[in-house]
Amino acid sequence: MELEARSEAVTASETPGGGGMTAGIIYFNTRNASIYLKAKWGLPSEVQTLSRLAVVGGGPQFRKAGNARLYEPADLDAYATAIIGPKVHSTAGLPPRKKHSTIPAGRPRCFVSKSGAR
Structure with a gap:
């Protein structure tokens, strides 16, 4: 696996004060x-x-x-194992x-003007 530049992966030990993050974990943008x-x-x-x-969940x-959003490798691994199906x-x-809607819940699917025309 090849990462673009060292500046794009941040370790907790490099952040000021650690920010409540676990030391030594690499975070990916x-x-x-x-x-x-x-x-992987x-x-x-x-x-x-x-x-x-990240927006719709x-x-x-x-x-x-x-x-910036920072991802831990363990969270990426958990996501991957959750979406990979069982052996068949x-x-x-x-x-x-499952049928997924591309429109988040609570938003109208179409907009109708007051005159009834679309």
């Missing part, structure tokens, strides 16, 4: 978290996907440092897929 998930788990994880999941746990001998053994 969103770009390097995506690279980590692809390299083979997941087709894009930066945009992780960014969207369903992604790996992260910490905030200013505007054929697709007939798979449970039915």
Whole structure:
């Protein structure tokens, strides 16, 4: 696994005062978290996907440092194992897929003007 630059991975010992983080853990920014998930788990994880999941939920746990999201490798591993399905001998053994809405709950699916035209 190859990370872009040393400045993009932060260790807790480098942060002022540690910030309540465990010393010695490496934190990946969103770009390097995506690279980590692809390299270690083979997941087709894009930066945009992780960014969207950070807003709507369903992604790996992260910490905030200013505007940056910092991911721990253990949280990325837990996320990967949670979304990877069980071993099966054929697709007939798979449970039915859940249908996910791309629109977060509580938001209208369409907007109708007062005149009734769309």
